Amino acid sequence: MDLTKGAEELLNMLAQLKVPGVDMDALVASQRDNLEALGASNRAALEGMKAVAEWQKKVLKETIEEITGAVGALAKGASPQETLVEQTELANKAFEVAVRQMRELSEIVTKANKEATDAIVKRIPESLEEIKDVLKIDSALSGSRKA
Numbered sequence: 568m569d570l571t572k573g574a575e576e577l578l579n580m581l582a583q584l585k586v587p588g589v590d591m592d593a594l595v596a597s598q599r600d601n602l603e604a605l606g607a608s609n610r611a612a613l614e615g616m617k618a619v620a621e622w623q624k625k626v627l628k629e630t631i632e633e634i635t636g637a638v639g640a641l642a643k644g645a646s647p648q649e650t651l652v653e654q655t656e657l658a659n660k661a662f663e664v665a666v667r668q669m670r671e672l673s674e675i676v677t678k679a680n681k682e683a684t685d686a687i688v689k690r691i692p693e694s695l696e697e698i699k700d701v702l703k704i705d706s707a708l709s710g711s712r713k714a
Contacts (some may be wrong), residue, residue: 590701604690608683615679621661
């Protein structure tokens, strides 16, 4: 489903409407810019999802390697004291890795959210100014007609 094509068709139909006191071309241009900002936001969100998927793939690979190494170390048949020390070290390392991975994930998600919202946050004041400008033009035109 191509939302861009449908939105463009809707904007073209809107541009053909004749509404007294409204500069439809300026209004359509403003809405087109809004759709472009929304598209940029969606692309950034998609990139963020890809980054999370890549991160998950990396974590899974690291986890498999860690488990393989741990099983190999524990299978050597060491004394109970040595096994306890190794298990404690493995648990400590696993905790440190989990904390590091949670930080990494948090950074990825934070970056993705910021990039996804930046385009929209930048566009909102621009859109409001454009609407204000359209209203100024229209009120000036209707004021000159009354005179």
